[in-house]
Amino acid sequence: MTDSPSSSSLRPTDPRSPLTVSIHLETLKSNFQHIRQFLSPNTKILPIIKADAYGHGAGPIAQALASLNIFGFGVASVSEGILLREHQIHHPIIIMGPLLGDHLHDIIHFDLTPVISHPTILDQLLAQLPLNKRPFSIHLKIDTGLHRLGFEAKEALALIPSLLSPTSGVNLQGLLTHFADADNPDPHLTNQQLHQFQTCIQQIKKQGISVPLYHMANSAGILFHPTSHLDLVRPGIMLYGYAPRADHDPPLIPLSPVMEAKSYIAHLRSLESGEVVGYNALFRTRRLSQIAILPVGYTHGFPRGLTGHGHVLIQGTAAPIIGKICMDMMMVDVTDIPHPTIGEEVVLLGRQGGNVITAQDHATWLDTIPYEILCGIGGKANRTYLPSVID
Numbered sequence: 318m319t320d321s322p323s324s325s326s327l328r329p330t331d332p333r334s335p336l337t338v339s340i341h342l343e344t345l346k347s348n349f350q351h352i353r354q355f356l357s358p359n360t361k362i363l364p365i366i367k368a369d370a371y372g373h374g375a376g377p378i379a380q381a382l383a384s385l386n387i388f389g390f391g392v393a394s395v396s397e398g399i400l401l402r403e404h405q406i407h408h409p410i411i412i413m414g415p416l417l418g419d420h421l422h423d424i425i426h427f428d429l430t431p432v433i434s435h436p437t438i439l440d441q442l443l444a445q446l447p448l449n450k451r452p453f454s455i456h457l458k459i460d461t462g463l464h465r466l467g468f469e470a471k472e473a474l475a476l477i478p479s480l481l482s483p484t485s486g487v488n489l490q491g492l493l494t495h496f497a498d499a500d501n502p503d504p505h506l507t508n509q510q511l512h513q514f515q516t517c518i519q520q521i522k523k524q525g526i527s528v529p530l531y532h533m534a535n536s537a538g539i540l541f542h543p544t545s546h547l548d549l550v551r552p553g554i555m556l557y558g559y560a561p562r563a564d565h566d567p568p569l570i571p572l573s574p575v576m577e578a579k580s581y582i583a584h585l586r587s588l589e590s591g592e593v594v595g596y597n598a599l600f601r602t603r604r605l606s607q608i609a610i611l612p613v614g615y616t617h618g619f620p621r622g623l624t625g626h627g628h629v630l631i632q633g634t635a636a637p638i639i640g641k642i643c644m645d646m647m648m649v650d651v652t653d654i655p656h657p658t659i660g661e662e663v664v665l666l667g668r669q670g671g672n673v674i675t676a677q678d679h680a681t682w683l684d685t686i687p688y689e690i691l692c693g694i695g696g697k698a699n700r701t702y703l704p705s706v707i708d
Contacts, residue, residue, distance in 0.1 A: 335612035335645075336665075338698035339577040340373050342381040345556060349385055351570045352539065352552050360546050361530070362386070363411065365553035366401075367393035371688060372695020373557060373576060376404035377702050382556075383408060389430075391551055395420045398429040411456060411491075415466060421445050425453070430490065432456045434466040436476070443486050455480075456491035456530075459517060461510040463497040470517050481526060491530035491549070492517070499537035499545075500561040507538075511545055537561040540569050559687040563677050574675055577667030578694050582631070582659050584610040585651075594648050595640020599624065609636065609651045611663055614643045618693035619665070623647075626682040629663050633670020636663075666694065 353362065364387055370378035379390055379401050389409030392398050398410045411430045412420075418441045424431050425445060433439050433455050446453055457477070460467030468476070473492070480489045494514045498506040514533055521528060532549035534542065539550050540560060554561055558574035586608045594600045594608055611629070615621055621642045628635040629649055636649040651657045666674055676687035676694075683690070 334699035335580055335583070336617045336694075336698045337579050338372075338695055338700045339579070339667075340377065340695075340700055340702050341575050341577070342377070342702055343704060344558065344573045345373075345378065345381055345575045346385065348556050348558055348572050348575070349382060349552075351572065352550075352555055353386065355539065355570050356546060356550060359548075361388040361549040363388050363391045363532070363549055363551045364556055365391040365413075365535075365551050367391065367397060367413065367553075368692050369397075369696055371554065371557050372692040374695070374700050374702070375400060377700075378556075379406045380404060388549060395423050395427075395429065399423060399427050402427045402429075409454070409490075425450055430454045430456060432458050432466075432493065434458045434460075434468065436468075436472075439476075439487075446486050451486045452488040453486065454488045454490040456493055457489060459492065459494045459514065461494040461513040461533075462506060463495050463510075465495070467494065470513060474517065474520055477521060477526060477528075478524065489528055491532060492521070492528050493530075493532045496533065496535055496538055496542075496545075499535060499542055502562075502564075504542070507542055507545075511542065535561070554688055557691060559675075559677060559691075563681075574666070576676070576691060576695055578665040578698065579667065580611050580613045580629075580663045580665060582609045582651075582657060582661045582663060583612040583646075585657065585659060586610065595624075596643070597641060599641050600639040600648075604652070606650060606652045607657070608639070609649050609657055609663075611647050611649060612645065613665070614645045614647050616644050617697045618690070618695075619647060620683060620693070622683045623679070627679065628674070629665050630667075630669040630672055630674060631657060631661065631663055633672055635672065 364382050366375045366378050369375050391411045391413050393414035395412055398412055401410050409430050413432050416431055416438050421442050457473055458467035459470055459473045480487055496507055496510060518531055530549050531547045534545040534550040536552050536555040538545040539552055558572045560568055588602050588606045590602050590604050592602050613619055619642055623638050624642050628637045631654050634654050636651050638647055639650050640648045676690040679690040680687045
């Protein structure tokens with residue numbers, strides 16, 4: 318049996334998109350202030366807003382944070398840095414990802430700060446630098462165990478004295494490394510990286526060399542390894558309301574999710590017991606059932622792996638996801654929800670009534686991390702920026 322929708326009952330949240338993502342900027346600022354209070358007053362903060370600010374929108378996020386006590390912003394790519402300049406962000410913008418020679422023209426033109434991990438890029442930068450851009454700020458990366466980007470420690474130590482020459486053409490603003498395992502309750506590898514980086518710092522200082530900024534702490538380093546705070550820290554996932562490890566109770570820093578995601582019931586079906594729902598007959602009803610169809614699917618950031626594991630909130634009640642999630646639709650069981658209606662609000666991330674769904678919930682259902690959830694959902698939606706704190 319099919320329940321026909323009436324045109325007057327259709328109330329999509331946003332006529333342009335079946336998925337509306339709300340970004341709560343005051344919550345973002347509150348998370349930042351809690352991080353600030355956790356640190357020494359002398360420790361600078363570099364918010365990480367790569368991957369379009371983890372799906373939250375890099376431009377508006379940077380504009381919201383720019384008025385706070387920040388050093389600058391960290392991004393992954395040159396294109397991300399240019400986008401911030403186009404949003405009138407005048408703080409230092411540090412490009413954390415790998416670089417090619419072709420990137421250097423834009424790095425110089427837009428006054429971006431590259432993290433140098435290979436001598437060839439440094440040579441190419443110096444060859445392209447006009448006299449009026451010298452000295453040009455750079456950071457140098459040391460690989461202490463992640464084995465992704467960076468110089469070996471001995472290579473960096475041999476290079477640094479020449480970079481500090483008045484005629485080098487560059488200003489060595491910072492020396493950094495990146496943790497491989499800082500969210501692991503077992504600190505063995507992290508302690509090894511800490512020791513190696515601190516040894517490098519000591520060797521540099523013994524040469525009478527002064528580097529303005531030493532930094533290595535990501536969100537996990539901030540929370541779990543206070544000796545890694547040094548001169549500057551690089552919070553990422555924390556800004557958006559999530560700890561890098563969800564098992565610490567009570568949390569070391571109070572954080573609240575910045576992103577909410579909502580859709581609506583687009584269609585309702587009444588089915589007899591034993592009827593199939595969705596592709597491949599994955600789900601079969603076991604009772605007289607009512608099924609709601611939502612106009613969102615894996616193209617909106619809700620992977621097929623949520624099927625049979627996840628749920629949404631309707632009228633503050635959990636409605637389980639059934640059948641295989643489709644490209645642009647999913648089915649949920651609303652049999653136990655009284656009088657669901659077409660156009661009714663559905664919460665995919667956020668609070669409704671006394672219940673809440675978080676990106677950590679999605680991550681648990683999918684055996685992944687909140688980072689992936691936020692990037693997947695936020696990057697596909699029409700985002701709305703709100704000045705008020707999430708209730």
